[in-house]
Amino acid sequence: MITDGVRVDGRKLDELRPTKIEVGVLERADGSAYLEVGGNKIIAGVYGPRESYIRRLLEPNTGVIRCRYNMAPFSVDDRKRPGPDRRSSEISKITADALRPSLMLENYPRSMVDVFIEVIEAEGGTRCAGITAASVALADAGIPMTDIVVACAAGKVDGEIVLDLSEKEDKEGEADLPIAIMPRTGEVTLLQSDGNLSEEEFSKALDLAIDGCMQISEIQKEALKNKYLESME
Amino acid sequence: MIYVDNKDFVIPGEVLADDDFYSDRGTFKESGKICSSLIGLISIRNKKIRVIPLKSKYIPKKGEVVIGKIEDVKFSMWDVNINSPYSAFLPAFEVFKREKRELSKVYDVGDVLFLKVLDVDEVKKVKLGLKGRGMGKFKEGIIVNITPTKVPRLIGKKGSMINMIKDKTNCNIIVGQNGLVWVKGEKEMEQLTKNIIELIEAEAHTSGLTDRIKNKLNSILGVDDEDEFAFFDDETDELEKPRLQNFKDELKIEEEDDFSE
Numbered sequence: 310m311i312t313d314g315v316r317v318d319g320r321k322l323d324e325l326r327p328t329k330i331e332v333g334v335l336e337r338a339d340g341s342a343y344l345e346v347g348g349n350k351i352i353a354g355v356y357g358p359r360e361s362y363i364r365r366l367l368e369p370n371t372g373v374i375r376c377r378y379n380m381a382p383f384s385v386d387d388r389k390r391p392g393p394d395r396r397s398s399e400i401s402k403i404t405a406d407a408l409r410p411s412l413m414l415e416n417y418p419r420s421m422v423d424v425f426i427e428v429i430e431a432e433g434g435t436r437c438a439g440i441t442a443a444s445v446a447l448a449d450a451g452i453p454m455t456d457i458v459v460a461c462a463a464g465k466v467d468g469e470i471v472l473d474l475s476e477k478e479d480k481e482g483e484a485d486l487p488i489a490i491m492p493r494t495g496e497v498t499l500l501q502s503d504g505n506l507s508e509e510e511f512s513k514a515l516d517l518a519i520d521g522c523m524q525i526s527e528i529q530k531e532a533l534k535n536k537y538l539e540s541m542e
Numbered sequence: 543m544i545y546v547d548n549k550d551f552v553i554p555g556e557v558l559a560d561d562d563f564y565s566d567r568g569t570f571k572e573s574g575k576i577c578s579s580l581i582g583l584i585s586i587r588n589k590k591i592r593v594i595p596l597k598s599k600y601i602p603k604k605g606e607v608v609i610g611k612i613e614d615v616k617f618s619m620w621d622v623n624i625n626s627p628y629s630a631f632l633p634a635f636e637v638f639k640r641e642k643r644e645l646s647k648v649y650d651v652g653d654v655l656f657l658k659v660l661d662v663d664e665v666k667k668v669k670l671g672l673k674g675r676g677m678g679k680f681k682e683g684i685i686v687n688i689t690p691t692k693v694p695r696l697i698g699k700k701g702s703m704i705n706m707i708k709d710k711t712n713c714n715i716i717v718g719q720n721g722l723v724w725v726k727g728e729k730e731m732e733q734l735t736k737n738i739i740e741l742i743e744a745e746a747h748t749s750g751l752t753d754r755i756k757n758k759l760n761s762i763l764g765v766d767d768e769d770e771f772a773f774f775d776d777e778t779d780e781l782e783k784p785r786l787q788n789f790k791d792e793l794k795i796e797e798e799d800d801f802s803e
Contacts (some may be wrong), residue, residue, distance in 0.1 A: 339597070358599055358627040369665075411554075413570070413579055416601070419666050420627040448554050451597030453579040455570065456555035493555045493577070533553045533581065537596060 310481065311467040318347075318475055325461075325473045325521055330442070330532035332449050340450025342532070344442035347475060348432030353442035355450040358420035366421065372414030373421050376405040378439055380428040400436045407440050407460065407489040407499035413453040422452060433476030437462050437487050440499065445529050449536075457529050458498055460489035461521035463514040465506060470513045472521045486511070488518045492526040495519070548586050549747075552578040558591055568593030583747055596747070600626040600690040600720040602659050602668045609685070609718035610670065612653045615646045622657070622670055625687070625720045630668035632657065637672060654680045654724065656716055676716070683714070683726030686736050688743040690721040695746040696739060703742070703752050710759045711735050734762065 310317050320326070326347030335341035338354040345351075361367050366375070378400040382391050393401075404426065414422065424447065426439040437460035444458040464474045466482035479485055484504030490497050506514060544559040546552060558569060559576045568580045569591055578584075582593040602608070602624065610622035610630060620632040632655070634645055649655065656678060660671040672678055688696065696717060697704050708715055713727030713735045725735045738755060745751055 339599075360627055360629055417599075417627055448581055449597075451581060451595050451599070453568070454554045455572070455577065455579060457553065491555070493557070494572075530553055534551065537551055537581065 310478065311469050311471075316466070316471060316475075317477060322469055323472045323517060323520070325524055326475065328525060328528050330445060330528055332445060332532050332536040338446075338450075340446045340448070340452070342442045342445040342449060344438055344445075346434065346438045346441075346473070348430060349428070349435055349438045350430040351435065351438050351442050352427045352429065353439065353446040354425045354427075355422065355443070355446040355452070356425075357422035357450070358414065358417040358452065359423070361419065361421035363421070367419050370415070370418050372412075372417035372419075374405050374409055374412060374414070374424060375421060376401045376408070376424045376426065376443070378404055378426045378428070378436070380431060380435070384428045384431045400439065403436070403499055403501070404440055404443060408443060408447065408458055410496065410498050411444065411454045411456050411458045411491055412447070413455060416453065422447070422450075431476070433474055433479045434462050434487070436460070437489070440489050441525055441529065445532060448533055456491035456493045457526065457533075458489050459492055459522045459526040459529060460487060460499060461518050461525055462487040463518035463521065465504065465510060465514065470510060470517055472517050484510075484514070486514045486518060488515065488522070490519060490522050492523055544586075544591075546584050546591075548584055550584045551582075552584055552593060553581055554579055558584070562589070564590045566590045566592035568595060595691050597689050598691045600624070602626055602628060602630065602662050602720070604659055604661055606659045606719040607674070608657055608659060608670075608720040609680075609716070609722035609724055610655055610657050610720075612649050612651050612655065615649075615651060618645075620645065620649055622655070624657075624668065624670075624718075625690075625722055626668070628662070628666045628668050630657075630659075630670050632670045632672075636660070636670070649679060654685060656680065656718070656724070680716075680724050680726070683724050684732050684736060686723040686725060686739045688721045688723060688739060690719065692743050692746040693717055693719060693721060695751070696723070696742050698752055703755065706752065706756055707735060707738060707759070710756070710763060711738075734759075 329345040331343040334343040335354050340355040342353050358372050366373055378397050380389050382389050424443050428435050440460035448457055462474055463472050463486050464482050465484040466478045484506045486502050489499035546558050556578045557575050561574045565571045565576045569576050570579050578593045580593045580595045582595040585592045585594055608624045610624040612620050613623045614621035618634045622630045622632055624630045657670040658674050661669040711731045713725050713731050716724045725732050
């Protein structure tokens with residue numbers, strides 16, 4: 310799948326797919342973002358902080374975040390059976406966990422923030438793309454946060470460590486390592502690993518993924534600034 | 543060492559300054575650096591750095607005036623929606639004292655009221671009351687919704703903006719701290735006022751706004767008052783510059799403002 314350091318889709322080993330982020334695409338949500346990474350198309354919507362309608366989830370000293378990751382039936386080649394499944398429940402949970410450390414919800418006790426991530430089209434790496442989009446949407450909603458979380462994956466394909474796996478590379482490659490970080494401090498808020506990596510390969514992949522996160526982080530900041538600077542002119 | 547200027551646009555996580563400054567609302571301190579926690583504009587005063595948010599939710603505080611909609615009628619209280627993460631209620635006692643009357647005959651679901659926050663308790667239940675001038679149910683009129691942080695901008699310094707709009711459109715306008723605005727006047731004027739308020743919300747961060755809004759209103763209404771205009775020019779120049787720093791002062795003014803007309 311790799312010939313002379315060039316991957317199937319023509320990228321270099323450490324090259325990201327073209328990424329585009331748009332802020333404030335939903336009129337009725339408190340915050341929203343639309344994101345494209347290669348063939349992925351994702352919309353994230355944020356509502357809140359609002360009164361929690363689920364009593365048992367309430368925290369007396371802080372707000373809580375809930376995430377829902379969902380793939381559209383037409384987002385993949387074979388029709389995806391609609392509704393929650395094992396995979397989307399897992400991604401919903403890890404997304405909430407990855408975003409939580411960045412949020413400062415102490416000023417909103419007994420409230421709830423809802424994050425909805427809808428995958429319209431999928432081409433590998435949707436969990437990372439979802440986290441990236443959700444964090445931008447949270448910032449757009451005016452929720453206080455210490456940093457904008459960004460996620461990116463690295464992996465092993467044909468014995469080589471590569472950045473930002475596409476769907477084909479993810480399925481046919483040897484390993485996949487999605488991470489989420491807070492770019493200012495470099496804290497890791499998500500680290501998953503699928504497949505086998507040696508210790509050396511692992512640290513190489515981790516460094517590469519962090520590097521990718523930093524690049525995407527710049528795109529996130531750019532997108533947020535663009536939206537508001539536009540409205541200021 | 544400071545890395546930003548007054549009125550700069552910042553995003554969450556952006557490093558604003560080193561330790562020799564003080565961290566105020568919208569910022570936090572981490573390992574000797576002051577960082578922004580919100581999307582907003584920088585305001586620096588007396589070495590205090592603050593971020594004025596562009597969007598926010600209304601957090602009720604004791605003593606503030608709000609506009610709320612009756613959502614439910616219970617046995618001894620009304621549930622009121624005040625456009626906030628926390629639910630509010632108006633106890634029957636606040637309206638009738640010891641008298642026994644049927645609640646739904648006084649205020650029913652869907653009524654819009656001008657209220658005062660009496661208390662916010664430890665479980666964030668918001669208790670409302672009607673004590674104060676002009677408090678009570680609105681008859682007719684329309685409701686406009688803006689972001690709560692932009693309320694001071696709509697009021698203007700010492701009410702300059704809101705009074706100007708009232709003058710020009712002959713509408714009654716009442717602004718709740720929670721971002722709901724009630725407008726009553728002639729039908730066309732109500733619609734015009736609504737558009738103007740929405741324009742103010744969209745352009746709240748620009749300077750010389752009172753002037754431009756006045757200009758726009760004049761051209762729409764076909765009024766020409768050059769003399770008055772010149773006077774306004776001077777006044778706004780003076781008040782527009784410290785606008786961001788004066789957010790708090792403006793809020794206070796708003797509280798003291800007399801809404802009953």
